[in-house]
Amino acid sequence: MASSSSIASKGSLDIAGEMEVEAFRRLFPHRYYEHYLAQSVRPDARPLNHARETTIALGPVTSVDGSALVKIGESTMLAAIKLEVMTPAADLPDKGCLAVDFYMPPVCSPTVRPGRPAEIAPVISKKLQDVIVSSGMINFEELSLISGKAAWMAYLDIYCLNADGSLFDAALLSAVAAFSHLKVPLVSVNDNGRVTTVPGELLESKSELELVNKERRKLSFKSIPFSLTCLLHNKYILADPTAEEEDIMDTLVTVVVDSIGQLVSLYKAGGMVLANTSTVKDCVALAKRRAAELQNILLESLSEMEVD
Amino acid sequence: MATAPTTYSPSQALERRQQQQRRRIFKEEDWVRSDGRGFNQCRPAFLRTGAANAASGSAYAEFGTTKVIVSVFGPRESKKAMMYSDIGRLNCNVSFTTFSTPIRGQGLDNKEFSSMLHKALEGAIILESFPKTTVDVFALVLESGGSDLPVIISCASLALADAGIMMYDLVSSVSVSCFGKSLIIDPTAEEEAFQDGSFMVTYMPSRKEVTQLTLTGEWSTAKINEAMELCLDACLKLADVMRSCLKEAANAG
Numbered sequence: 001m002a003s004s005s006s007i008a009s010k011g012s013l014d015i016a017g018e019m020e021v022e023a024f025r026r027l028f029p030h031r032y033y034e035h036y037l038a039q040s041v042r043p044d045a046r047p048l049n050h051a052r053e054t055t056i057a058l059g060p061v062t063s064v065d066g067s068a069l070v071k072i073g074e075s076t077m078l079a080a081i082k083l084e085v086m087t088p089a090a091d092l093p094d095k096g097c098l099a100v101d102f103y104m105p106p107v108c109s110p111t112v113r114p115g116r117p118a119e120i121a122p123v124i125s126k127k128l129q130d131v132i133v134s135s136g137m138i139n140f141e142e143l144s145l146i147s148g149k150a151a152w153m154a155y156l157d158i159y160c161l162n163a164d165g166s167l168f169d170a171a172l173l174s175a176v177a178a179f180s181h182l183k184v185p186l187v188s189v190n191d192n193g194r195v196t197t198v199p200g201e202l203l204e205s206k207s208e209l210e211l212v213n214k215e216r217r218k219l220s221f222k223s224i225p226f227s228l229t230c231l232l233h234n235k236y237i238l239a240d241p242t243a244e245e246e247d248i249m250d251t252l253v254t255v256v257v258d259s260i261g262q263l264v265s266l267y268k269a270g271g272m273v274l275a276n277t278s279t280v281k282d283c284v285a286l287a288k289r290r291a292a293e294l295q296n297i298l299l300e301s302l303s304e305m306e307v308d
Numbered sequence: 309m310a311t312a313p314t315t316y317s318p319s320q321a322l323e324r325r326q327q328q329q330r331r332r333i334f335k336e337e338d339w340v341r342s343d344g345r346g347f348n349q350c351r352p353a354f355l356r357t358g359a360a361n362a363a364s365g366s367a368y369a370e371f372g373t374t375k376v377i378v379s380v381f382g383p384r385e386s387k388k389a390m391m392y393s394d395i396g397r398l399n400c401n402v403s404f405t406t407f408s409t410p411i412r413g414q415g416l417d418n419k420e421f422s423s424m425l426h427k428a429l430e431g432a433i434i435l436e437s438f439p440k441t442t443v444d445v446f447a448l449v450l451e452s453g454g455s456d457l458p459v460i461i462s463c464a465s466l467a468l469a470d471a472g473i474m475m476y477d478l479v480s481s482v483s484v485s486c487f488g489k490s491l492i493i494d495p496t497a498e499e500e501a502f503q504d505g506s507f508m509v510t511y512m513p514s515r516k517e518v519t520q521l522t523l524t525g526e527w528s529t530a531k532i533n534e535a536m537e538l539c540l541d542a543c544l545k546l547a548d549v550m551r552s553c554l555k556e557a558a559n560a561g
Contacts, residue, residue, distance in 0.1 A: 060375075060450075061375075061407060061451055062373055062451065063373070063409070063410055064407045076359075078450060080405070080407040082317075082406075084315035084316055084318070084412065085315060085317075085318050086314065087313065088313075089313070097313065103405075103406075105403055105446070106403075106444070106446040107363070107377055107378070107447070107448045108360070108362065109362050110363070110381045113444075114401040114446070153315045155315075155406070155412060161359070161448070162361060162363075185318065185319070194316070195318045196318050196319070197318045197319045243362070
């Protein structure tokens with residue numbers, strides 16, 4: 001602050017004014033936000049119920065079977081799926097498996113330091129696994145290769161590259177985008193009984209090679225889950241909060257709905273504001289609208305990829 | 309998950325076969341690099357600053373399939389346990405994603421690279437300009453496609469500049485691999501796996517100072533001279549690219 005005051009004293013009047021606003025924002029965040037909220041707008045010029053601009057880039061990582069880079073505002077997530085072969089469990093011989101890991105490396109936020117992982121990371125990991133499995137998006141039987149002998153284990157690893165609020169929303173979107181980008185490699189069984197990939201050139205020359213999975217190159221999704229986090233503050237509902245907003249106001253409601261309009265999960269972990277039924281309904285309505293929006297963005301990025 | 313089943317990658321056998329083939333090729337006198345580059349040709353570099361707004365400064369670098377993101381935090385309060393210091397401290401950490409390598413890894417910190425990065429940058433930063441505080445440089449390798457450390461170092465120096473940390477000069481870094489009689493610059497991961505020796509230089513072009521130099525394997529003096537010249541020339545050119553990236557960002561903002 002020492003440098004800012006010296007600039008303010010030397011600089012012109014409007015620089016001084018600007019500095020005071022920045023200082024006010026840091027010193028009295030609640031009052032700063034009240035000024036905005038009373039006029040139904042947020043400091044980044046968004047209306048209260050609007051989410052930030054969202055982009056999806058498919059296939060940024062070349063060493064995996066499916067990947068996606070998602071940006072919601074400045075929150076950036078990189079998801080990658082790697083398929084490996086496993087022997088399915090005896091009680092589920094026809095099903096593959098999914099392992100979700102969410103990481104917050106030190107690059108993503110000033111609060112995370114090496115050797116001290118963020119507490120929220122395993123929480124988001126678990127929520128992602130629950131939502132993806134319970135939404136029924138993936139038919140795990142499609143991940144089976146040879147009944148009782150071999151099935152796919154899908155390792156879904158999501159890295160937060162920049163943390164700026166609504167991390168779960170961005171992580172889930174990157175996960176579903178990576179799954180839509182996923183291309184299952186063609187495999188056959190070799191003499192030792194191990195499953196191996198078949199390279200393209202071998203496919204044309206040796207047609208007698210028996211392929212285990214000829215048709216299943218893309219997974220089919222019954223429905224796709226999308227999520228929206230809302231922040232409750234007094235009587236206001238702020239959709240898709242930034243990290244600053246999450247820091248200042250602390251009651252979060254995360255709603256996950258799927259592409260056919262069903263409610264998958266609703267999560268409100270305590271907080272200062274007690275939500276009444278109408279507030280919860282409002283959040284669900286916002287989430288539904290957002291899901292439609294996100295589905296369009298996902299479809300657009302998929303069709304762009306096909307053009308390329 | 310209570311009992312994680314053991315898994316294996318189906319492409320392992322294929323990769324082994326390809327590796328054997330490669331090894332044979334590298335033994336020959338005249339071979340072509342898998343990406344079609346000349347021996348003295350670097351991969352095209354893509355650099356961008358300001359990739360992450362949560363950090364004081366950040367940069368993203370992409371050299372072929374090597375993709376690295378670096379965030380700089382601070383100068384900020386040193387850890388409580390740290391003793392009083394007249395000059396600033398530099399703290400570096402390098403980690404890899406689980407999917408950065410062809411075989412799925414653990415995504416652990418790379419202690420060796422962390423310490424090398426620290427040593428490479430230490431000499432370039434004016435530590436006197438932020439006494440009592442710490443600057444943290446965190447790097448994450450999104451995809452490891454060879455010459456990882458030089459890319460991390462160059463990218464980190466760009467992120468430091470983006471954060472407005474005072475430096476004597478930008479630091480650029482390039483490595484060279486030795487294959488029998490031939491030298492190849494900016495090797496890919498595949499080439500690095502079969503190299504006879506490697507040589508890496510970290511350089512401040514405006515001051516004509518080398519901050520770090522590593523050499524592994526068997527080298528003759530003549531070869532070292534040749535490698536040094538190759539690297540310094542490439543460092544100079546890379547620094548120009550880095551400088552124009554910074555200028556572009558300054559003009560846009």
